[in-house]
Amino acid sequence: MNTTTVPHYKKPLWDTPFAERARAFQQRDSFVPWAGYSTVDVFTTVEQEYFAIRNAATLFDLTPMVKYRIAGVDAERYLNRLVTRDIRKLKVGRVSYVVWCNDAGHLIDDGTVFRISEHDFRICTAERQLDWFMDSAIGFKVEIEEVTREIAALAVQGPTSCFVLKRLGLDGVDQLKPFEWRNLSAAGRPVMVSRTGFTGDLGYELWMRPEHALGLWDDLMEVGQSRGIRPIGSQALNMARIEAGFLLPNVDFISAEHTIRLDRDRSPLELGLEWLVEFNKPHFNGRRALLEESRVGPKRRLVGLDVAGNKAAHGALLYADEAGLKEIGHVTSAMWSPTCKRNIALAMINTPHGALGSTVWADVYLNRELMWERRMLRSEVVERPFFAHARRRATPPADR
Amino acid sequence: MSNESAQVFDVIVIGAGHNGLVCATTLARAGQSVLVLEAADQVGGMAITRGFAEGFKVSAAAHLFNQMPLPLVRDLNLKQHGLQWAATDLPTIGLSPHEAPLRIGDRDALHVRCEADARALGPFDARMNRFGKLMHALLASAPPRLGTAIWEDKWALAKMALKLRLLGRQEMRELLRIIGMNAYDLLEDEFKNPLLKGTLGFDAIVGSNFGPRAPGTVLTYLYRRAAEVSAQSSTFVQPIGGLGAVTQALARAAEAAGARIRTQAPVARILVENDQASGVFLESGETVLAKAVISNVDAKTTFLNLLGTEHLDTGFVRRIDHFRSRGMTAKLHLALSKRPHFTGVKAEWLGGRLILSPSLNDLERAFNPTKYQSVSATPALEITVPTIHDSSLAPAGQHVLSSVVQYVPYTVAGGWATQRAAVTAQLIDLLDQHAPGLRDSVIAAELLTPEDLEKEFRITGGHWHHGDLAFDQFYMVRPVPGATQYETPLPGLYLCGASSHPGGGVMGLAGRHAAHRVLRPNP
Numbered sequence: 001m002n003t004t005t006v007p008h009y010k011k012p013l014w015d016t017p018f019a020e021r022a023r024a025f026q027q028r029d030s031f032v033p034w035a036g037y038s039t040v041d042v043f044t045t046v047e048q049e050y051f052a053i054r055n056a057a058t059l060f061d062l063t064p065m066v067k068y069r070i071a072g073v074d075a076e077r078y079l080n081r082l083v084t085r086d087i088r089k090l091k092v093g094r095v096s097y098v099v100w101c102n103d104a105g106h107l108i109d110d111g112t113v114f115r116i117s118e119h120d121f122r123i124c125t126a127e128r129q130l131d132w133f134m135d136s137a138i139g140f141k142v143e144i145e146e147v148t149r150e151i152a153a154l155a156v157q158g159p160t161s162c163f164v165l166k167r168l169g170l171d172g173v174d175q176l177k178p179f180e181w182r183n184l185s186a187a188g189r190p191v192m193v194s195r196t197g198f199t200g201d202l203g204y205e206l207w208m209r210p211e212h213a214l215g216l217w218d219d220l221m222e223v224g225q226s227r228g229i230r231p232i233g234s235q236a237l238n239m240a241r242i243e244a245g246f247l248l249p250n251v252d253f254i255s256a257e258h259t260i261r262l263d264r265d266r267s268p269l270e271l272g273l274e275w276l277v278e279f280n281k282p283h284f285n286g287r288r289a290l291l292e293e294s295r296v297g298p299k300r301r302l303v304g305l306d307v308a309g310n311k312a313a314h315g316a317l318l319y320a321d322e323a324g325l326k327e328i329g330h331v332t333s334a335m336w337s338p339t340c341k342r343n344i345a346l347a348m349i350n351t352p353h354g355a356l357g358s359t360v361w362a363d364v365y366l367n368r369e370l371m372w373e374r375r376m377l378r379s380e381v382v383e384r385p386f387f388a389h390a391r392r393r394a395t396p397p398a399d400r
Numbered sequence: 401m402s403n404e405s406a407q408v409f410d411v412i413v414i415g416a417g418h419n420g421l422v423c424a425t426t427l428a429r430a431g432q433s434v435l436v437l438e439a440a441d442q443v444g445g446m447a448i449t450r451g452f453a454e455g456f457k458v459s460a461a462a463h464l465f466n467q468m469p470l471p472l473v474r475d476l477n478l479k480q481h482g483l484q485w486a487a488t489d490l491p492t493i494g495l496s497p498h499e500a501p502l503r504i505g506d507r508d509a510l511h512v513r514c515e516a517d518a519r520a521l522g523p524f525d526a527r528m529n530r531f532g533k534l535m536h537a538l539l540a541s542a543p544p545r546l547g548t549a550i551w552e553d554k555w556a557l558a559k560m561a562l563k564l565r566l567l568g569r570q571e572m573r574e575l576l577r578i579i580g581m582n583a584y585d586l587l588e589d590e591f592k593n594p595l596l597k598g599t600l601g602f603d604a605i606v607g608s609n610f611g612p613r614a615p616g617t618v619l620t621y622l623y624r625r626a627a628e629v630s631a632q633s634s635t636f637v638q639p640i641g642g643l644g645a646v647t648q649a650l651a652r653a654a655e656a657a658g659a660r661i662r663t664q665a666p667v668a669r670i671l672v673e674n675d676q677a678s679g680v681f682l683e684s685g686e687t688v689l690a691k692a693v694i695s696n697v698d699a700k701t702t703f704l705n706l707l708g709t710e711h712l713d714t715g716f717v718r719r720i721d722h723f724r725s726r727g728m729t730a731k732l733h734l735a736l737s738k739r740p741h742f743t744g745v746k747a748e749w750l751g752g753r754l755i756l757s758p759s760l761n762d763l764e765r766a767f768n769p770t771k772y773q774s775v776s777a778t779p780a781l782e783i784t785v786p787t788i789h790d791s792s793l794a795p796a797g798q799h800v801l802s803s804v805v806q807y808v809p810y811t812v813a814g815g816w817a818t819q820r821a822a823v824t825a826q827l828i829d830l831l832d833q834h835a836p837g838l839r840d841s842v843i844a845a846e847l848l849t850p851e852d853l854e855k856e857f858r859i860t861g862g863h864w865h866h867g868d869l870a871f872d873q874f875y876m877v878r879p880v881p882g883a884t885q886y887e888t889p890l891p892g893l894y895l896c897g898a899s900s901h902p903g904g905g906v907m908g909l910a911g912r913h914a915a916h917r918v919l920r921p922n923p
Contacts, residue, residue, distance in 0.1 A: 081710050103713035103882070103889075135718045139709030283675060285713045288889065 013038040016063035017152040017213035021221075025231050032234060035127070035148075037064040040233040047338075049236035053157055053199050054339050056228030057164045059220060060155040060237055062205065063213075066128050067151055071120045072142035079113060079121060082136050082285060084268060086278040090115045095179045095194050098123075099268050099276055100132075101286030105293055106256035106265035107273075108132060109249060112196060114181055122147070126249040132257065136285070152213040156220065157203030157240075160227035162397040165193070165204060167223040168216075173204065174396035189216060198237060200244020202391045227400070242333050243340060245304060245384035247271060252302065252332040252346055269298040270348075272384070300329065303354045304384035305345040307362050308377045310336050313345050316362040320353055322376050324363060328353040331362065337386055344386045345379070354381055409435045411918065412680055412690040413659075414667050414706070415897065417445025418468075419911030420696030421650035421661075423896040425476060426915035428657035435688065436659055437680065439666035439858060442644070443651045445696065446857050446864070447906050449644030453735040453844030455795045459642035461731060461853065461864070463784055463802045464490070464753065466636045467627040467905040468646075469540070472912065476653045483639055483649035487789035490636040493749050494599035495783075495834055496758035501744045502595050514593040524590050531575050532625030534563055539626050539902040542885055542913040543876040580871070583617035584760050594759035602757040602780055606806055607864040607904065609728045611767030612760050616870050623869055627905055636753055638789050646906060666858075670695070670707045670893060677892035680706075692892045692918055696911070699867065699879040699899035700725055700860035707890065716889055719880035723899075724868045725861035727850030728770060730808035732781075732827050734801040735794070735844040740785060740835040751788035756781040756834065757806075770809040775823050778830060780806040798843070801831070810850040810862060820847055865904030866897060875901055886914040887921070894918055 008014070014037050016022075022040050030042040039061060043049060052058045070079060080087040083098040090096045092115050099110045111125035133144050156165060165173045169186040173193055176182060181194035189212040197203035208216060221229060238248065247253060253266040267290065268277050277290055307313045312334040320326040329349035337344045349360065362377045391397060411427050413420045416438035428434045442448060446461035473479075492504040503509060511518035537560065544556035564572055578586055583604035587597040601612045604621035611617075639645040651661055669681040670693055679689035695702040699720055703709070709717045742754060757763050757780040766776040782804040787794045794800050805827060812819045824847045832839040850862030859866060867873050876884055879899040886894050896914030898904035 077710060082714075103715035132714065135721070136714040138714075138717050138721055139704060283672075283711045285715075288675070288713075 008036060012036075016061050017210040018061045018063065018154065018217055021214060021217045022061060022231060026233075030233065034234070035064040035066055039064060040231070042233045042235050043231050046233075046235045046239070049230065049232035050239045050338065052228060052230050052232060053201060053236060053240045055159065056230070057156060057158040057160040057224050058230060058232040058236075059217065060157065060232050062153045062155050063151075064148070065153060066125045066146065067148045067153075068123050068125070068129070068133060069120070069145045069147045070123060070133075070142055072140070073119055074140040075119050075121055075142050078137060078140040078142045079123070080282060080284065081140075082133070083113070084277040084284055084286070084290070086281040087113065088281070092117055093180055093182065095181055095196050097179075097276070099273055101268065101290070102256045103286060103289065104256070104265065105267045105286035105289030107253055107268055107271060108255050108257050110247065114194065127255060150210070152208050152210045154206045154208075154213070154217070154220075155197055155203060156206060157197045157199045157201055159202050159391055160224070160229075160400045161203050163400055164220065164224040164227050164229055168219055176204070177395045178393055186216065187219065191216070198244070198246055199240040200246065200385055200387055200392060201240065201389065202394070202397050239335055239337075242335050242344065242346065243337050243385065243387035245346070245386060247302070247346075248333065266348075267293055267298060269293055270300050270302065272302045298351060300348050300350045301354050302332070303347055303349055303356075303381045304386060305331070305347050305360070305362070305379045306382045307334070307343040307345055307364075307379045309375070310343050311364060311366055311375070312336055312343065313362040313364045313377065313379070316345075316364045318347055318349060318379070319361040319363060319376070322361050322378075324361065324376060328360065340386050342386065346384075349381075356381055356383065407433070407689075408679075409433045409688065409690040411435070411692045411694060412437060412688060413694045413696060413896070414670075414680065414702075415439070415445060415696030416443035416647070416651065416661055416663070417696045417897060418447050418647050418650055418906050418908050419897050419914075420445070420694075421647060421654050422472070422476065422908040422911035423694055423696070423915045424659040424661075425650070425654040425657045426912055427918060428654060428659040430915075430919055432919075434654075434659035435690070436654065436661040437665040437667055437682070437688070438661065438663045441664050443661060443663060444644050444647035446853075446859075447643040447647045449642030449793075452733045452846040456735040456798070456800055456844065457642065457793045458733045458800050458802050459644065459786065460733075460848070461857065462643050462906050463731075463786065463804070464636045465639055465643060465646060465906055466633055467631050467907040469630045469907070469909065470632040472908055476650065477656075478646070478649040478653060481649040481652035481656065483645055486638045486640040486786075487751055488635065488637045490638060491749055491752035492599065492636070493745060493752055493754050494595045494758075495742065495745070495754055495756045496595045496598070497833065498758060499595050501742070501749070501754075502593075502599070503749065504596070504599055510593070510596065514591075514596070517591045517593045517596055520590050521596075527571070527574070528622065528625050529629065530567065530571060531622050532629040534567065534575070535622050535626030536629040537563055538875055539630050539907075539909055542917060543878070543901045545885060546876060578618050579622070580615055581618045582613050582615050583621050584612040584764065586618050587612075587760060598757040598759040598763055599755045601760045601763050602755050602782070602806070605763065605767075606782060606804060607729050607869075609724065609726070609868050610870075611764045613764050619871060619874070620869055623903075627902075627907060630907070630909070638751075638784075638786060640790055641792060642786060642790070643906065650908075667706060670702075672707070672711050672890065675711075675891065677890055692894065694894040694896045694914060694918060696897040698725065698859045698861075698863075698897060699723055699883065699895060701858060702895065702899075703883075703888070704860070707893065711890055713889065716880070716882045719882065723879050724870070724873065725859075725863045725866060726810040727853060727861055727863035728807055728809060729864050730805040730850065731848040731853070732801075732803040732805050732824070733846040733848075734803075734828070734831075734842050736799040736801055736838070737841045737843055738797070739788075739799050740801060740831075740838045740841065742835045750785055752784075754781075754783040756783065756830075766807045770807050773809055773811055773813040775808055775812060775819075775826070777826055779808065779827070781830070782806070783831070803827075803831070805847075808849055810854075816849050816851050820849070823847060864898075866899040869903050874903075878903065886910075886917040
């Protein structure tokens, strides 16, 4: 059963500790590779899963999320130099959403940092970062260890998620504020619970030893039955994250370590993440470049769009004028938002275009029974996130 | 000491090596208040004269002087500050177990040995001098940066292209043909006599990590020729009192210009305030403040130890970490009870530069074992007996032998602690083969391996040039992109040592260029 001991060269895609249950539940044979693991794209239907995120409770297996343990007397100093936020302000028991940049101030990846203790941190990333992390460790007394396989991770998200977790026996979970974590236990199984997620909704992430994965899954499905709990795949999650305005690596930006073309790197200032950049702290990677960029202003901005009509503007080129004479950017993520009842998109727009409230034109191609039709759709630059419900932050969350 | 704690200097120079002193003098003359801090108990860095046995002194690292530009020597008034020559025009003599010693440049002697070589040597020399002159233009100025909008950079690049073009079609083509080649192939094409080729080949690889068959060794050969053009001398000079006399004179020049020099003042850390170098913290616990800090220390030590990676970006640190800085050159010092007699070497040659590199193949073979952490039984040597011209270095009637040993790796299998005695004995045996009786006259011996050079001179890796002179660490990319043109990513911190263009050798140009950069920063 323990297939994770099989090396990758024999089995290119590993199973996660939840794979046995996921395979039993899924009906579509719809799997996608994610960071070396096979994960479910769709269990039943995307719509069913999406609405469970916004109206009930969901389980999402995020074990493939790459995890590193960063420990040592210099761990805080090391992370503070690595990421753009001020890690000195991160207290034990808290989580921080961070990005890190190369020397040019271009984004390498984003992730979350957990402060486990004074000198012990965990960082979760979208892609493997060991090379960059190790080179960043030159001159620091830290140990860096990948712990992805040692930790099974399950996101429990949705308005009834807190209720389900209380039922599971995780006492005190309702006291967790957003971006807090605690070590709790359920039926004798130690579980680290953080109030974090990628849905922009009320939700938690559970971190446990792999041997507890299946038992915990089973208990959650059982206690959550009355609250409409169901496993979801990555497609439904992607819809929720666009509504929440979260960025997806390799979709909304490409890591500066992977780009080949010179102008494909993106800075946090361009991606609307300037709130993550703390210039008033000791030196960090990319600081000098970012200071200069903030002085002259970024070349482009990631913005939210409200696109006319109901057809998702996937990959559309954006123009300043309806005639399509001046190209000013492109859409990176797009969808019809069932909850917001709006046709939303994330887009990269060259400055000075893209000011809040301004109009841009999306060049959308529609496939109408094999015939392509072109539409210039009026789009308004709007605030992100598109979806922001008060329950996301309420502590304790309402009993549902 | 107390007034220094209160004073904010315009400039602190870390390290009183020749480049640091040239830099300090240039800045002091421009009216800057300059403090030079030297860790050792005397100035000079790798150009010092020091004792190695009771009554015996030697130029501890560099032992010949032929690369400092004459205009710089004059400009710094080194003669006035006490620099005197014990001997000039030192001949270069090739030694071999297979043939009689050969004085390089002696056309008649060569003619007897190989007529074709005697004919080829003149044109070869002339061509290398032409190319050396072109390279000299590179050495004589700070390197331009690529992709900037700065007029000065574009002009420097254009000037370089023009100089290349002015060589003429045939010569330009020849330069482009050979510049990336290896010295072995070039010399094989030109000459027949093994000793001539071996001796010329030695100059292509001395101080480097390369065998003569390594690509890029023509570049290092031309680099040496360029330095000679720059010095307006293709001959070697021995200062009275050894190479330390050069830096002593430089120190006096610096002090005459108003710079203050402190020895036994090792710097522990470069201080940073508001993302700007603001001074240094000494190992003694003392803090000295300055508006700019210039490091004559090698790039690795400067950035990784003195500054600390926390003030730098990861990509830059990665490049510095990859800067190839492990030395492959050692130094052997022998105290001799009597004058050595090298077989076939005329009396008037003994004070010269004796090169033991019998052939290019022998040179390559001397290199081979170093790839596997051991030393060849027959490494290549550059031998001098400085006491022939300068009796102040040894008790009367006794002599000092100073030899560069080419291809001694930084680490050897078993470690230097256990291998030192064996390698030293091996070297003495090798010398004894060419100078019978030398072994019995040895009073004391000192072997400075790259590891020892690292410790004594505080150079990470113990490399003579701080880092390999090779295409990827040369000119516009020396030491690494982001720290070229003597500036570093940290405002107010500069490099002025051999880690910067034009690199090692007792040249002083890096120090001079760095001073100009400090006085006129890039826009």
